[in-house]
Amino acid sequence: xxxxxxxxxxxxxxxxxxxxxxxxxxxxxxxxxxxxxxxxxxxxxxxxxxxxxxxxxxxxxxxxxxxxxxxxxxxxxxxxxxxxxxxxxxxxxxxxxxxxxxxxxxxxxxxxxxxxxxxxxxxxxxxxxxxxxxxxxxxxxxxxxxxxxxxxxxxxxxxxxxxxxxxxxxxxxxxxxxxxxxxxxxxxxxxxxxxxxxxxxxxxxxxx
Ligand code: G6P
Ligand code: MG
Numbered sequence: 001x002x003x004x005x006x007x008x009x010x011x012x013x014x015x016x017x018x019x020x021x022x023x024x025x026x027x028x029x030x031x032x033x034x035x036x037x038x039x040x041x042x043x044x045x046x047x048x049x050x051x052x053x054x055x056x057x058x059x060x061x062x063x064x065x066x067x068x069x070x071x072x073x074x075x076x077x078x079x080x081x082x083x084x085x086x087x088x089x090x091x092x093x094x095x096x097x098x099x100x101x102x103x104x105x106x107x108x109x110x111x112x113x114x115x116x117x118x119x120x121x122x123x124x125x126x127x128x129x130x131x132x133x134x135x136x137x138x139x140x141x142x143x144x145x146x147x148x149x150x151x152x153x154x155x156x157x158x159x160x161x162x163x164x165x166x167x168x169x170x171x172x173x174x175x176x177x178x179x180x181x182x183x184x185x186x187x188x189x190x191x192x193x194x195x196x197x198x199x200x201x202x203x204x205x206x207x208x
Contacts, residue, residue: 002183004108004159006150008045009118009136011169012187012203013095014125017044019082024055027075033059041192045170047114047143048072076117083117088126094203099130105208108132110153112166112173114144133157144172147180154180167203168196 011017021040028035035058043051052072056063063071102109110133111118118136122128133156135149142148154161166177169187174196177184186196187203200206 001163002107002165003163004110004154004157004165005102006110006112006153006164006166006177006182008166008168008170008173009111009113009115009121011044012167013091013127014086014121015090015092016083016086016121017169019079020044020051022082023075023079024051026078027052027071028055028059030074031056031059031061031071033061041171045114045144045168045172045176047137048076048116050143080117083121083124086121086124088124090125091127092203094206095127098203098206099127101208103130108157108159110157111135112149112153113137114140114149144170145175145179147176150177150180150182154182169193171195 007013010020024043035055039058043054046054049068049072052068052075099109109131111122111131112135114137116137119128119134122131133153135152135156140149140152150166151161154164161181165183165185167185167187168174168177171193174184174186174193178195183197186193186199188199189201
């Protein structure tokens, strides 16, 4: 029986995956490089610095660690510009109902995100109060597909991993959840992900 639900943030609860894509694309353009939506799939769920390194690698560029930091900071400032337009209620369809129904059913709820902006975004869209634990990019050392973020979530909730179900929109996140010994539901309307236990188009489709 499922006792806890762990949510990824970007692309599952909020429509920010598209903002990450736009900000990375703008950065790539500055570097005289472009990448496709298919390549972008590989950046989902991946930390800021690892995403930058993938892009630099695709572009065939090597930069100093100071330049890496500058580029990552620049991307984040553009990303935050896009996020600044978000307001209370700006969540993906089905989000509020699902969080509310899980609460009513006595399930524990955690966030398991690679983002360092997670807390800010949860508060901006007005759903932070639903979470019993928030594990984000500030507290995790190993990026998805490493299971650390989800194992830390289960630990914080005091629920064994095999009683947790994860909602993910990224292949790295699905692999991380499986590696943690959890069930995983892919939020994947384009049907591009693999190795999940179930697939949904959006959170509206979820019934307890
Ligand atoms: C999520 C997103 C990634 C993003 C990562 C770090 O996993 O899917 O696209 O790179 O978080 O986010 P941050 O907001 O800290 O740059
Ligand atoms: Mg995501």
